[in-house]
Amino acid sequence: MTMQPGFADLQLPDLSLSVGAAPLPEAGRYGLEDPCTGAIFADVPVAGADAVDAAVDAARRALADPSWRDLAPLARERLLHRLADAMESDLPRLAALEALDCGKPVALAEAVDIPAAIAWLRCYAGWPSKLAGRAGTLAATPGHYHVYSRREPVGVVAAITPWNFPLVLAMWKIAPALAAGCTLILKPAAETPLSALRLAELAREVGFPPGVFTVLTGDGATGGALAGHPGIAKVAFTGSTMTGRAILGASVPDFKRITLELGGKSPSIICADADLSLAIPQAAMGCFFNSGQVCYAGSVAHVHRSIYEQVLEGLAQVGASQTLGPSADRASQLGPLISARQKARVSGFVERAMAAGIARVGPQAAIPAQGHYVAPIVLRDVPHGAEIAREEVFGPVLAVTPFDDLDEVIARANDSAYGLAAHIWTRDLSTAHHAAARLEAGTVFANCIMLADPAFPFGGMKHSGLGRENGAEVLDAYLEPKTVVMAI
Template identity: 75%
Template sequence: MTGDTNLLGFDGLELPDLALTAGGDRLASAATLPDVDPCSETAFADVPVASASQVDQVVEAAWLAFRAPAWRGLAPLARERLLHKLADAMEADLPRLAALEALDTGKPVGIVEAVDIPAAISWLRVYAGWPSKLAGRAGTLSATPGDYHVYSRREPIGVVAAITPWNFPLVLAMWKVAPALAAGCTVVLKPAPETPLSALRLVELARIAGFPEGVLSVVTGDGATGAALAAHPRIAKVAFTGSTTTGQAILAASVPDLKRVTLELGGKSPSIICADAVLASAIPQAAMGCFFNSGQVCYAGTRLYVHRSVYDEVLEGIAAVGSAQKLGPSSDRASQLGPLISARQHERVTGFVERARAAGIEAMPSAAVLPERGFYHAPTVLRNVPADAEVMRDEVFGPVLATAPFDDIEEAIARANDSAFGLAAHVFSRDLATAHRASAALEAGTVFVNCVMLADPAFPFGGMKMSGIGRENGSEVLDAYLEPKSVVMAL
């Protein structure tokens, strides 16, 4: 199947080559999955499903590329120049990359052009500057007598499997690809089955930029494809973003070979709005901190605790923000929110809301208008949600905000920490002492104060508890792709 993208609102959009390749050689594939536009529910392409044997071919090519002088022998500055060339190619290709991403995800193309693709390029630019700074150190032994020269090296770990989700396909791929390539690793990228297009185009651009074959590869497919990749003995490191359940399976698969693993998993991030918060900014930020990308954000603020004195005012304001959002197709630049990614996800989110209502939880009225076709879900605000309610404890991954009032900050912090997850938290207050105390007490990998939805390559990102293992971004992420080696030389 090769659909006409003109019919989906993207006139003249050319899809990338969908074929599987290993080291530049095309692989035959009998099995395929449909690529479905979530705005129209229309399948427009058939994407190959890599078998276990094809995964083996791709990984073997990546392993050979890792050991080959064309990549391993590159001077650090030469590797930096190559990474910047890829960033240049992405910038030149930005309209097409944005259209491919919007078509796959259903996200409004104007947002993808302004946020997603520039962010991916920025991540690549930042890590492109690292190869020439990845040095070891020289020193002496501290507790051993004798005359020795001692130094350390930082060497690339090997072939990296980067397994990415469908909510921010290119951005979250670059969170893994950029530091791994900067460290000198080779990468096999496995995008989510729902959103393969930008990953496939990224590999085409890497080839145009001059990357040796096998240094950056893509395998498309389903969960079985990802499992075969994660378990492959030539894979030295798995970098995964996705559900906690899949992350647990990847961690189990890493045991036989003792693979290095970083897992950025689910979240149920709390937001706390104190009585002294500046409501004019807290209300719209808390609203879009849950509703942005139709709630399909791992660290979205989907649990909201509001001081009782301003509870009604805040909820009315958030419901008004949700009602004002224009839901529409990805090709319409006036759209503010797109659909959920799939029929399955729509059914999941709808089920959470229906069960909450059946349990007597009140949903505030919404004036949001839904298109006739597509997997759209209106922004939804739930009032007075009990602490033990399913919708307050489980990750919905949709535009559904569970709220409850509180009377003092200690109560709010206790309720915020009463979760299996610990990815992010948000505090809105004008009092510095409250902000600092809450930031220290909240069990989360990132605490945002008077802001939401920020991520930057300058600081580490990741979760506590069931939200993951390890960190992405910052200088810290490079340690995940480098092996320290000590050299002790007797003189």
């Protein structure tokens, strides 16, 4: 088992299953692959049904334990901030673990992923002392009553997260759940467990009680056992629409609370009056960033016919200019796809599109000989009904098509099973607001891309999900309101 030379001295976290210091049973082990080389560099345990049962039991005990249940809100805030402090001190190691695990350039993990995860944690660390009910009177009942409401933690949360932004998307769930006073079991993607395991070590070091935050590694069966476990009150999931359906089905017997952040096929609309010095590079990287492995990537570009050829050429130039390379190389701008399977899936979409007569534009960026790399690809004149224009590819493939009328292209963009995000480039505020109101998407970006933030809700319409992450709104997913009516 070998690692990239640039990570040869990287210390991996403890690769075992535990709640606090107490070990959990393993149902087997699997090899962890570096997507930059295809080499196996570690063995990771699989949590089976017994480990899931033990972790849920420990989380339920921790939920009722005074050391967590009765922790004063300001003390809970301090504990969350101590974890954020520990992450800041450990940032280089966390970034290296993230880069090794999912193949993204380490410079990107240092500048974007780990700082974002810390920012989310600090944002929600401020909430425990602000979570309160309200007092009032009964509106339709005569008599004298004292009425108030409480907001109580929903219970044990199962967080099931993907491999494209392992620590960031885990923190979207961990931070609000712990701020609300829940306990949480995180099941990271099988391909990317390292930063989650390191986070669990840091949580223990700063004083989180055993059972409050547990990481279970494993496969889809592990996630399924968690999602269907009767001791789980709430499931927060980010991943594919297909898996989201299965999790929703597993929630039915126990009426679990569910948040699903699923797939997307997000449109980018570049109007005739757009500032092309901004629109072209941003629309390109809105698709190619993280090698296209972004749920709300702008993977379909609708370009006004009057500027179509100019924009096509510019998009292709941006794609061809990217430096693809291993995650340890600080010159790398894009890394590989997560696996050989994902590379084959993305390549299959492109091959079928080209076999159907859809043309590729411009030269391609060079790719390393080893690893699961796919260079950015721009496809022109893609029909609205084409597979590549309607299905989530999850790779650096941008389908481009011309349009003439804004309302017509909005209708075309809305004719989709998905509704996660949309993008528009225009200098006209009226056009931007009109499109924002009409586009069926959870987030509309005007003259910008990918600005997810803990201050505002994020999520999708239609097959792109259920509920919202982030903002004050996400806290409702982790809190149960209780009304108390007292006769006086």
